[in-house]
Amino acid sequence: MGIDLLQVIEQVGREKEIDSAVLIEAVSAAILSASRKTLGTALDLRVEFDRQARCFKLYAVRKVVEQVMNPHVETSVEEAQRLHPGAQPGDEVKFEVQAKEFGRIAAQTAKQVIIQRVKEAERESVFQAFRARVGELVGGVVQRVAKGNVIVNLGKAEAVLPPREQLPREDYRVGDRIRAYVLDVKKLPRGSQVVLSRTHPGLLAKLLEIEVPEIYEGIVEIKAVARDAGERAKVAVASRDSNVDPVGACVGYRGSRIQAIVRELMGEKVDVITWKDDPASFVRSALAPAEIESVEVVEATHTLHVLVADGQLSLAIGKRGQNARLAAKLLGWKVDVKGRGEVQRAPEEPIQPAIEGQVPAAERSTEEIPQLAKVLGVGEKLADRLIEAGLDSCQKLAHASDDALVQVEGIGPKTAQKLIEAAKAALASGDE
Numbered sequence: 001m002g003i004d005l006l007q008v009i010e011q012v013g014r015e016k017e018i019d020s021a022v023l024i025e026a027v028s029a030a031i032l033s034a035s036r037k038t039l040g041t042a043l044d045l046r047v048e049f050d051r052q053a054r055c056f057k058l059y060a061v062r063k064v065v066e067q068v069m070n071p072h073v074e075t076s077v078e079e080a081q082r083l084h085p086g087a088q089p090g091d092e093v094k095f096e097v098q099a100k101e102f103g104r105i106a107a108q109t110a111k112q113v114i115i116q117r118v119k120e121a122e123r124e125s126v127f128q129a130f131r132a133r134v135g136e137l138v139g140g141v142v143q144r145v146a147k148g149n150v151i152v153n154l155g156k157a158e159a160v161l162p163p164r165e166q167l168p169r170e171d172y173r174v175g176d177r178i179r180a181y182v183l184d185v186k187k188l189p190r191g192s193q194v195v196l197s198r199t200h201p202g203l204l205a206k207l208l209e210i211e212v213p214e215i216y217e218g219i220v221e222i223k224a225v226a227r228d229a230g231e232r233a234k235v236a237v238a239s240r241d242s243n244v245d246p247v248g249a250c251v252g253y254r255g256s257r258i259q260a261i262v263r264e265l266m267g268e269k270v271d272v273i274t275w276k277d278d279p280a281s282f283v284r285s286a287l288a289p290a291e292i293e294s295v296e297v298v299e300a301t302h303t304l305h306v307l308v309a310d311g312q313l314s315l316a317i318g319k320r321g322q323n324a325r326l327a328a329k330l331l332g333w334k335v336d337v338k339g340r341g342e343v344q345r346a347p348e349e350p351i352q353p354a355i356e357g358q359v360p361a362a363e364r365s366t367e368e369i370p371q372l373a374k375v376l377g378v379g380e381k382l383a384d385r386l387i388e389a390g391l392d393s394c395q396k397l398a399h400a401s402d403d404a405l406v407q408v409e410g411i412g413p414k415t416a417q418k419l420i421e422a423a424k425a426a427l428a429s430g431d432e
Contacts, residue, residue: 007054017129017156018121024049026117031056033113039097042072046094059094126157127192130185137206138196142176152178152196159194167198167266168230179264181206198265199229207264208235211257214249221246223275226329230268234286234326238275247272279304279333286327290316293340303334313339320412378419382410386419397423 009027013020028047035045035058044061062075064087075095080087087093140152140159150161150172161172161180172178180196181203187193197203205222214220219241227233237246250272251258258270276282280295283304290312296305308316316337317324328335389408391397397405397419405416 017125018118022121023118026114026121028056029117030113031058035097043097044073045097058097060097061092061094064089064091064093123191127185127187130157130182130192130194134182134185135202136182137179137203137210138182139177139179142172142174142178144174145172150178152180154194157192157194159196161196161198165195165197165199167268170198170230170266179203179207199227201225201227201233204233204235204261204265204270207261208250211260212250212252214239214244214246219244220249224330224332226326227268228322228326230266232269232271232322232326233265234271234273234330236273236275236282236286236330247274273330279331282331283327283333283335286330287316287323287335287337290323292316301334302332303336304331306335306337308337308339310339310341313337317406321406385409394423394426 009023010020012018013023028049032045032047035047039045046059046061047056048059049056062073062080064077064080065074066077066089068074068076075093077087077089080091080093083095084091084093138154138159140154143151143153143158145151148163150166152159152161159180159182161178165180165183166172178198180198181200182194183197183200184195185192186195202225204227205225208222209215212220215222215237219239221238221240222235223238224236225233226235235250237250239246239249258272262268262270271288273282273285273288276285280297283295283306284292287306290308292306292308294307296307297303298305306316315323318326324335324337385408386397391400391405391408400420402413402416402420405411405419406413411419
């Protein structure tokens, strides 16, 4: 043979990152398929690769019998022993067959078999490579945008960034370079699909590992990450070295390190907090910049009851409850934030039960729900929740605070303001 076949196979394997054994198997299958088209299917054919001779050999396997009935698959004892001394009836022996010159159809079949096997091997190689990289950071180039999905070229594979995993207000254009978190790798009939994310908390953790040498070296450890993607995030860090300030290491000189991450995340604000094992102490840092007056830890329900001054309540809860929500995610505890004035008026007004849900359903009149719903212009389900919360009259609603109403399920700041205005208007018109 004019070429070193093994060397060619090994070179192709290196280029496509496929094991040479897989390629040898693919070529063997191709030769076998072409040989059956040329020699017929009556023979029991086998193909083996001779590494010493560096070539493929074609064999016909026959069974040793005393009386030959089918010469295609059987051979006599005498004939078998000429090539394989010691062959006995019942044994299987191999006879080398000289492959005829393949015709056009046989050659085309062999080509298709090789192409198919190589493609399957490439897909499996990509799947195994990226499955091992789930949870890592990868970089790629935006190739196209289709129906909201951003297709990213990672070099050896294409990845998809679904709409739900994209940052709000982030615009992707063809040719843009992006970094993303490998969320999942799926095996599909036509190949592997790598799913990326720009909203996963792991992305922030990996970016910190790149920007902060102390995290990469293991001096500073990331304990927990909570994100409201595109808006705000909280990261809890701890230091294994008493001489290293974990927060200072992450923030960097004049905030240089954290600002690089903020730019990468399209302006997402990142709060870095020192991790504490005591939940009561940790929640004070997690709810910063709000000042906490007291914290009650309820182990049975895994809840932290946090008391703040009335002027600090909105700061502790944050816009749309964001600050308290992120703090709860960071701690892994349920965080219940209340203002001092709200707690003090609890014995006089039924607003405190509104937050704790202390009005039993059995005590509510079935006539109250549609009546209150009609006066306020809301649905009966929301009216039922208001009554359950103890806000069963326009007078109580008119004197309720926005913060108290927001604690009721389904009510946001705007809805709370509208309900209070509707209650006051009803009182002014005498419709109680």
